Structures are given as C-alpha cells and as structure tokens.
Amino acid sequence: MDSPAVNRLFRRLASHHFCQPTQHVRPAVLAQHWRSKSGQSYTRPRTAEKVKTTVESSWQQRTDHFPLDKADDFKRYPTVTADGLRGRKERPRRVKMLMRDFIEDSLYNPQYGYFSKNVTIFSPGAPFDFNSIQDEPEFHRLMGERYVQFEDKLDEKDPREDRQLWHTPTELFRPFYGEAIARYMVANYKLSLYPYHDLVIYELGAGNGTLMLNILDYIRHTDPEVYARTKFRIIEVSSTLASLQSHHLNASAASRGHADKVEIINKSVFDWDIYVPTPCFFLAMEVFDNFAHDVIRYDPFTEEAMQGSVLIDAEGDFYEFYQRTLDPVAARFLRVRDAACQDRQYSHPLHTSRFLRNLRHRLPLSPNLTLPEYIPTRLMQFFSILGTHFPAHRLITSDFHSLPQATAGYNAPVVQTRYQRRTVLVRSPLVQQGYFDILFPTDFGVMEDIYRALTGRLTRVMTHEDFFRRWAYVEDTQMRSGENALLGWYKNASVMVTV
Structure with a gap:
C-alpha cells in the first residue's frame, strides 16, 4: 500500500453501497481474472452541469450528475499521454488526457501501474488430477483451498490486504x-x-x-x-x-x-x-x-461523435470531458470499422430508434450525450x-x-479491485491508477x-x-x-x- 490513507480508502471502498463482491463459485465469474486498484483519496467520477457550446467551443463536460464545474481547469491544464508519464514516479495531477492514455497509464505505468507493481498470478502448485475429482463443485472447493494456501504462503513473507491475485486457464x-x-x-x-x-x-x-x-x-x-x-x-x-x-x-x-x-x-x-x-x-x-480503449459519446440529436478525456484536478479527483474533435487514432478506428463492418450488425449507441432516442433525451434531467461506447483503439494499433x-x-x-x-x-x-481476499466491483474506469483491474x-x-x-x-x-x-x-x-x-x-x- 502507498500509505495508511490508502488502507482507509480500501476499507471505505469495500463497504461502499455501489461496491459488491463477486461470487467466486460461478464459472462465468471465475472466467474473469481477479485484479484491482484503489487510491489515496477516493472520489466517484464527477461530472458537471451542461456547458454551453458555441461555434468556438468544441468540448463539453458530461452531464449525468451535477457536481463541480471544472471548465476553467480543463482550459488551463496541459494535455499529457501515457508515454509521457512513463518516467513519473507519482500519479499526475492538474493534467488532462484521453481516456485510452488514462487506462494505459493506470495499467502499465512502470512506476505505479497495475501490471507493473500489483499483480500476482495464482499458481495452484501441482496440476489438478481431474480424473480423480468427483464433479465441478468439488473442483471449486479444491481450487478455493489452493487459493487460500497460496495466499497464506504469500502473507507469511509479505502480508497485504490489497493483494491483487487472479488466475488464468493456463494455470x-x-x-x-x-x-x-x-x-x-x-x-x-x-x-x-x-x-x-x-x-x-x-x-x-x-x-x-x-x-x-x-x-x-x-x-x-x-x-x-x-x-x-x-x-x-x-x-x-x-x-x-x-x-x-x-x-x-x-x-x-x-x-x-x-x-x-x-x-x-x-x-x-x-x-x-x-x-x-x-x-x-x-x-x-x-x-x-x-488493451486501452477510447471512449466515445454521441450527441443524441445530431449523432456527432465526441471523444472522452479525463481531467485530474489538484486533489487527484477525476472528471470526464468530451471533445467534438476526434484525435487521429480514434477517428481512424471509426473509419476502419465503418469500412470493414458494412455487412455486420453490432451493438452501438446509435443503432436504436432515432425517435425514441430523441424523446428520451428531451426528458427533464436527461444526460446531454448518449451512453458511452468504448472503442478498442489499442487493439487496432496492435493489428x-x-x-x-x-x-x-x-x-x-x-x-x-x-x-x-x-x-x-x-x-x-x-x-474491480481485491481487498481482504474479496473481489470488489466499482462502476467507473475513473479510479486511482494502479490498484484496479480494467478489463474489456x-x-x-x-x-x-x-x-x-x-x-x-x-x-x-x-x-x-x-x-x-x-x-x-x-x-x-x-x-x-x-x-x-x-x-x-x-x-x-x-x-x-x-x-
């Protein structure tokens, strides 16, 4: 852990009303990795009231709730990238970055990234003798026992309540x-x-x-x-x-x-x-x-795509902003997908009835943008x-x-994160870098x-x-x-x- 403050944060996180442990007796949940993250000062991702946009304004802050207005900070703070943050030993503040850079930095920063510092991969020891196991419930029980034995041995050398332990089918x-x-x-x-x-x-x-x-x-x-x-x-x-x-x-x-x-x-x-x-x-x-993803939201009336950025303020709190100008990587992904998937139906915020969408977004207190779509821009770059x-x-x-x-x-x-050997889920990828698994x-x-x-x-x-x-x-x-x-x-x- 970074400090006693982080320990307090995990206790608060584990008891928070929207955090819940997963049931690790179901194959679908075991099929996920068990990973994590948390931070020095936990705040829910904040969004602000609608910012008026003009011809000169190409961005707006998301409006699902009504917290602090960070428009001035968004104008003043410099834009950084995950590559530019590789040499930093501390998590950045007073900056803004694209969502994919935030996720990349959270997972892979050499100093504080999730995979760089916090991951332990479960090894069951001797291979399971499946032919001698009665049925799947017994296999769950045996695997649970080996999890406990594996982590007990780790705690003998380095006791940690926030150990990020997960398994793979290989193991x-x-x-x-x-x-x-x-x-x-x-x-x-x-x-x-x-x-x-x-x-x-x-x-x-x-x-x-x-x-x-x-x-x-x-x-x-x-x-x-x-x-x-x-x-x-x-x-x-x-x-x-x-x-x-x-x-x-x-x-x-x-x-x-x-x-x-x-x-x-x-x-x-x-x-x-x-x-x-x-x-x-x-x-x-x-x-x-x-792999890091970008986040896109669409204007429900004009269907214009807007790309998400993350602002980190002086206290380390996170805020979402959406810009009308797409960066070249996100723009390329949308072009390639449109060209390659012409004959394929896929889930998309705009693949719904336009009339019903417009009606829903005209209701009082409705968000001014569609639900987010996370696009795998890093995967495209890998290809x-x-x-x-x-x-x-x-x-x-x-x-x-x-x-x-x-x-x-x-x-x-x-x-998700892991605290006191329990998996804890949260509702946003805007979480302190290095302590949460973010998997798509x-x-x-x-x-x-x-x-x-x-x-x-x-x-x-x-x-x-x-x-x-x-x-x-x-x-x-x-x-x-x-x-x-x-x-x-x-x-x-x-x-x-x-x-």
Missing part, C-alpha cells in the same frame, strides 16, 4: 491447456512450413511463463525434430513479470533445457520496431481485455503492428466476448473484420469449447461425473486464429 488446466495450443501449432507448422522454416513462436504477455514451458515441454517430448527447430520469444511489458518468467525458466533442470530456445524481450509491443519477414505464430492469450512488422504471422488469441457486471455503456469494462470484452465479429482489413489475413473465430474439444485430449480434464472442466469453463470466451 488452472496446466499442462493440458498449453499442450492443446502446442498441438495446434505443430500440426499447422508441419502442414505448411516444415521443413523450409523454423517454428518461431511469439507470446505477448506471458504471465508466469507457464504457457511457454508447457508448450516447449510438449514439443520436446512428442516431436524432437520440430523441437530442434523451435524458437520462443516473449514480449513482456512488465519488468516484474519478465524477471519472473526468467526465474521460472531457470528453476529446474527440465526447464533450463529450454534456455537456448527462449528470448524474453522486456518492452511494449507498441514500441516494436523490428521487421520480422519470416513465418511465425503469435500468441495473445487473454491480453486483448487489458497494424502485426500487419506491418510481422507480415507472415499467424495469430492465435483467446479472450472474453462478454463480461458480467460491467460498467454502463457499450463494450464497457469490468472495473472483445466483439470478435467486429475485430475479425478489422483484423482482416488491416493485415489482409483471413481468420476463423470459434468458441473456447470448440477449439479445445478439437485440440485438447479432453479425457485429461474429465471428472468422474462426466463434466469436463476445460470445456465447461470459460463459456464467455472465444478463440480467433489466422488461417
């Missing part, structure tokens, strides 16, 4: 999850690339490094000829996680045997500047959900990097197509079209269950009742692969 279904992905890659590699090219694998955001080790173990054991030509490269933005991956790589004689196959590159993929012309597989497992720097790549990605208990809006995030669902239909438009590559989208039913040895994760944990969990996740 829960180790090694079977990684083996299924390895089986898919080896089959496709031998079908079209072997023996003319090496098997080159990039993984974005490798967590503990478990997926890497499971994949390499499987290839070494089942296909030594392919293993001899395998190279594995991790692109990891977090220095802490990069060090952890290196530690696990050298933790045993078996894992050290992979050392000459592995390169850990500690940098953001958005800083990537190396051209890779050779064929490669690119793994991005559960990373799309934490652009794949297309320009990895032209022969084959993407393999899995992520959530829906998330329960999200904040208000379209494609809106789940914002992915509209795979829309993003499949955008990926194709930006890379020129074809794709296939399937459910998590369909992919692993085909590529996993499902008998390994089947319980005595006939239930299958690998297939039954993560019902809210999809898999997209380049074909």
Whole structure:
C-alpha cells in the first residue's frame, strides 16, 4: 500500500453501497481474472452541469450528475499521454488526457501501474488430477483451498490486504491447456512450413511463463525434430513479470533445457520496431481485455461523435470531458470499422430508434450525450503492428466476448479491485491508477473484420469449447461425473486464429 490513507480508502471502498463482491463459485465469474486498484483519496467520477457550446467551443463536460464545474481547469491544464508519464514516479495531477492514455497509464505505468507493481498470478502448485475429482463443485472447493494456501504462503513473507491475485486457464488446466495450443501449432507448422522454416513462436504477455514451458515441454517430448527447430520469444511489458518468467525458466533442470530456445524481450509491443519477414505464430492469450480503449459519446440529436478525456484536478479527483474533435487514432478506428463492418450488425449507441432516442433525451434531467461506447483503439494499433512488422504471422488469441457486471455503456469494462481476499466491483474506469483491474470484452465479429482489413489475413473465430474439444485430449480434464472442466469453463470466451 502507498500509505495508511490508502488502507482507509480500501476499507471505505469495500463497504461502499455501489461496491459488491463477486461470487467466486460461478464459472462465468471465475472466467474473469481477479485484479484491482484503489487510491489515496477516493472520489466517484464527477461530472458537471451542461456547458454551453458555441461555434468556438468544441468540448463539453458530461452531464449525468451535477457536481463541480471544472471548465476553467480543463482550459488551463496541459494535455499529457501515457508515454509521457512513463518516467513519473507519482500519479499526475492538474493534467488532462484521453481516456485510452488514462487506462494505459493506470495499467502499465512502470512506476505505479497495475501490471507493473500489483499483480500476482495464482499458481495452484501441482496440476489438478481431474480424473480423480468427483464433479465441478468439488473442483471449486479444491481450487478455493489452493487459493487460500497460496495466499497464506504469500502473507507469511509479505502480508497485504490489497493483494491483487487472479488466475488464468493456463494455470488452472496446466499442462493440458498449453499442450492443446502446442498441438495446434505443430500440426499447422508441419502442414505448411516444415521443413523450409523454423517454428518461431511469439507470446505477448506471458504471465508466469507457464504457457511457454508447457508448450516447449510438449514439443520436446512428442516431436524432437520440430523441437530442434523451435524458437520462443516473449514480449513482456512488465519488468516484474519478465524477471519472473526468467526465474521460472531457470528453476529446474527440465526447464533450463529450454534456455537456448527462449528470448524474453522486456518492452511494449507498441514500441516494436523490428521487421520480422519470416513465418511465425503469435500468441495473445487473454491480453486483448487489458488493451486501452477510447471512449466515445454521441450527441443524441445530431449523432456527432465526441471523444472522452479525463481531467485530474489538484486533489487527484477525476472528471470526464468530451471533445467534438476526434484525435487521429480514434477517428481512424471509426473509419476502419465503418469500412470493414458494412455487412455486420453490432451493438452501438446509435443503432436504436432515432425517435425514441430523441424523446428520451428531451426528458427533464436527461444526460446531454448518449451512453458511452468504448472503442478498442489499442487493439487496432496492435493489428497494424502485426500487419506491418510481422507480415507472415499467424495469430492465435483467446479472450472474453462478454463480461458480467460491467460498467454502463457499450463494450464497457469490468472495473474491480481485491481487498481482504474479496473481489470488489466499482462502476467507473475513473479510479486511482494502479490498484484496479480494467478489463474489456472483445466483439470478435467486429475485430475479425478489422483484423482482416488491416493485415489482409483471413481468420476463423470459434468458441473456447470448440477449439479445445478439437485440440485438447479432453479425457485429461474429465471428472468422474462426466463434466469436463476445460470445456465447461470459460463459456464467455472465444478463440480467433489466422488461417
């Protein structure tokens, strides 16, 4: 924790009327990561009464409530970006920034970002023996016991009430999850690339490094000829996680045997500047959900798009403003989506009856803009990097197509923290940087079209269950009742692969 004030904040947060713990006995909620954030002085995101706009005025403050008017501060404060804040040791004040920069800074700032400082990934220890587990309730119980044991050991060395602990399918279904992905890659590699090219694998955001080790173990054991030509490269933005991956790589004689196959590159993929012309597989497992998004609201009468910015005042409180001039990145996303998704129906604030929308917004105390739409501008930029720097790549990605208990809006995030081993939800992404997880669902239909438009590559989208039913040895994760944990969990996740 930063200070005793932050500890008081978490106690207040956990008891606040709009914060509620998730039930971690439901697969749909367990399919989420458990992550978090909180701050030195908690305030709900504030918005002000309507600001009159003229021809000269291109912005307005959101009006869902009636708090302090920060229009003068918005004019005076400088605009900053997440890149410009990387060297700062303290959270900024008296500034404004686009929503995507605020989220990027909250999650990835090297000094105080969520993934840089606060994340611990749950490891269950020995793999679960699913064949000896009676049914899903028993699996929940066993996993809960291992969670407690894992965190008890952490508390012996470093007691924390705000520990951000979450799990991934890689860890829960180790090694079977990684083996299924390895089986898919080896089959496709031998079908079209072997023996003319090496098997080159990039993984974005490798967590503990478990997926890497499971994949390499499987290839070494089942296909030594392919293993001899395998190279594995991790692109990891977090220095802490990069060090952890290196530690696990050298933790045993078996894992050290992979050392000459592995390169850990500690940098953001958005800083990537190396051209890779050779064929490669690119793994991005559960990373799309934490890519920064921009927020757009629309004038309900003119349907004009307005882009959201976050103002941070002298006390560290947050306020939303919306500008009529879109920045080039957001404007590009809307153009690409309009062009790529002409034949696709998708959820959107303006895809409703215009008459009913106008009627609703003319009612007393109605907001002056539509509900927010969160657009995945960072994901679009990632696709652009794949297309320009990895032209022969084959993407393999899995992520959530829906998330329960999200904040208000379209494609809106789940914002959650963890306090005293309980998950706590809040209703806004405007939360103190570094203590809250901010994770978004992915509209795979829309993003499949955008990926194709930006890379020129074809794709296939399937459910998590369909992919692993085909590529996993499902008998390994089947319980005595006939239930299958690998297939039954993560019902809210999809898999997209380049074909």
